[in-house]
Amino acid sequence: MTRQAITLIGGGLVGALLAQLLARRGFAVEVFEKRPDPRRVGFSGGRSINLALAERGLQALRTAGLGDDVMQRAVMMRGRMVHPREGASGLQRYGVDDSEVIWSVSRGGLNMLLLDAAEAAGVKLHFGQSLLAADLDARHVTLADEHGNQRQHDAAVVIGADGAGSALRTAMNDYLPLGIRVEPLGHGYKELEIPHAAGPNRFAIEPNALHIWPRGGYMCIALPNTEGSFTVTLFLPAHDKHPSFDTLPDAATAAAFFREDFPDLLPLIPRFAEDYDSHPVGSLSTLYLDRWHIDGRALLIGDAAHAIVPFHGQGMNCGFEDTVVLADLLAESGSDTGDAFAEFQRIRQPNADAIAAMALENYIEMRDSVADPRYLAKRDLGARLAERAPKHFMARYRMVTFTHLPYAYAYERGRAQDQLLEQLLRGSTSANDVQLDTAVKTLEATLPPLPQLRHG
Template identity: 75%
Template sequence: MTRQSVVLIGGGLVGALLARLLAKRGFAVDVFEKRPDPRRIRFVRGRTINMAIAERGMQALRIAGLAEHALLKSVMMRGRMVHPLGGAAGLQRYGLDDSEVIWSISRNGLNTLLVDAAVAAGARFHFGQALTAADIDAQRITLLDENNVQRQHDASLLIGADGAGSALRAAMHLYQPLGIGVEPLGHGYKELEIPAAARNNRFAIEPHALHIWPRGGYMSIATPNIAGSFNVTLFLPLQGPHPSFDTLPDATTCSAFFRRDFPDLYPLMPRFADDYDGHPVGTLTTLYLDRWHIDGRAVLVGDAAHAIAPFHGQGMNCGFEDTVVLADLLANCGRRTADAFAQFQHIRKPNTDAIAAMTLENYVEMRDSVADPHYVAKLELSSRLTQWAPDYFMSRYRMVTFTLLPYAYAYERGRAQNQLLEHLLHDCPDPRRISADVAVATLKAALPPLPPLRLDHTLADTHRAMPLELVQSMNRHARASIRSWI
């Protein structure tokens, strides 16, 4: 029997993982990537935000047979190490214990692992091949290599995993409008580095945490590398009053700003000037599409369909979740790819819209709320409710990061739980003085129990079992009850 051919545009993280999953399912997979082979590129210092592997990404890697290999390239992060200006740093755990952590890994290291694994499964990679056109009717693509040589390739089943600047998305949009919406954040980022300590090549600060220096409208973060260094990212408004990238155009002006606003971070970066002047300002946007596919001929996945900002650490994890759902649907649809693509969008789009919203909310939380006493009180009360009634309460962050519950469910449940926390703290701002019996009774009166947290079935089944209509209606009673308190 002839294997069904798939042409993948984009051999980055999502494209390489999808190639692995499809090749293991028996598809004949060709991947075209405009960049050079990541296995032949030396690491470039400070040129990438590290990736954070959470449970959704880890589950996809387990299905691909790669989770243990990825962990060997990763550093565990237990939580946020918050560095307030003028105060002592403190750890805010992500989960209950070390069974609920996320993992920091370099983009290039993970990409190399995924490409090797996809090739081992039978996928063919073609690097230095940029997509310049896609003839959807003729089912043929045009490619241009690094020597400006143009060629064509048949593509009866075409998948775009070529990121936020997707060339395939642009070609599909020319053929049939996709309803593209782009929302710039108005903030950008600059990449810096804390090198490993010179004396012993060890970490200069606590390695098992994501470090945050929150400063209200802006912040810096640092994520660990297995070599002992940290990738540092400064997030600032692009324009406007000081501080912004407009008012800090070079290392000279920014050095004074760092000495004042990040006095404990600046001494850790001896190459600050070179990094600041040598690295461009990156921009941050959220991408929404009304349509992800053109019948059964072309479909978009990952950032090509729903790019988000990095503030929840879920962009890659969300894209990896896409690959598992899409591979399952394609493997079980026969030749009815139009049905598979339509079902893929139906399952995933409500959830990608939800994580986009939660990501923007998390930016405000990271740069401001983590140092706010009321936020800290809610965090403590959240932890207490988790201990008192674990079947009824789980923080939204834990639902997003450590379970496979649909993002849309986590968003709705999180909003209802936040209103409940506000209600409980309204008359008693100190969570230590809130009675466990009263808090649990209030919680159970307002919210249904949490759904089972199962990992022993496919992601597609998880999402089918909780359709959008249920997600939208499940907390109607809870929200009505909580609104009556506020």
């Protein structure tokens, strides 16, 4: 028996996956996406072309029956390959071994795969349809195509998966204030490319790593693509200081800056001038809402509810985790979407707040701490404690990236563990200065065992 009809605004990654999961649970789902169908016109949109897929997102894809298909299109990243100003590059592993890695995936390829899966599950997809208004009392939405032609669509239950600039969020806020707070990071980003190399290797630098050039208040990163290229992202302050995007307005000034600060990276980007001058500067902000839903009529999910900065690689993973929680709640709730929406916010909002905070902290870690002796000493001591007392210590990054422990738990446990590491090191910059047996006893006396919930 078909359950009630659900209207989804947004056919990106989160919207397409949610649509498929709901359709598989018997809901009649229609999706309205403002962009054209990427499967017909090619993928575009000016956003990062590859993303980091971790265990949370992968588990959601497994739930949808898509895990194997996605993994065939992914490149493994074992850790951070750190390229300092001086000295040799070095790999900082994310996990203990190759069972704990993240994966670089193409945004466009993944979106198209998810749209195919949604369509195969019976979802009706409508492209080139922008949301103009949502009448939550009359329970219909008004949409317009690329020519401005308008239509109304009955929408007793509407879910916004339309990203950080959500049109449904605007309409909901006009109806009932949602308590919107946007906190700009003050930094922006611009994308460049290392093309694939000639010859059988294809990759110009180590393929199985996320590359970082940390420079204190700014950095470059590079993620591998399956065909051998790398997507390079430059993160800089937006204004008011040098370097910033204000002081590097064009390729000529930027190239001089790269020759000074990223001399090993610049020769790998042969189209630097063209990329720099043609690619826009993206903005970075964190979005907080007091209210994610209006009773059982309208709900926001993914970036539409809790957009975060990208420095923990968890935006997509968090959104995918949202979809499984919501689909399960709606399937259990019958016709009472109000209870399901309220429970969804109750479960997910503390976790969204926690990963937002950790993403902001990770920016400082990536651009600054990865080359800092104090950070490296804590990292080394944490690894030793995790090996000696795995039931009591797991690095926060591993909790976030390789388990299903709630983000909120990982955040609080990570803070407690960091305080303990500070206490054990007592200002030292070498883990060798800590007596390990004593440290393990202190750990086990100070912190309770970790929950049993671990991988997969």
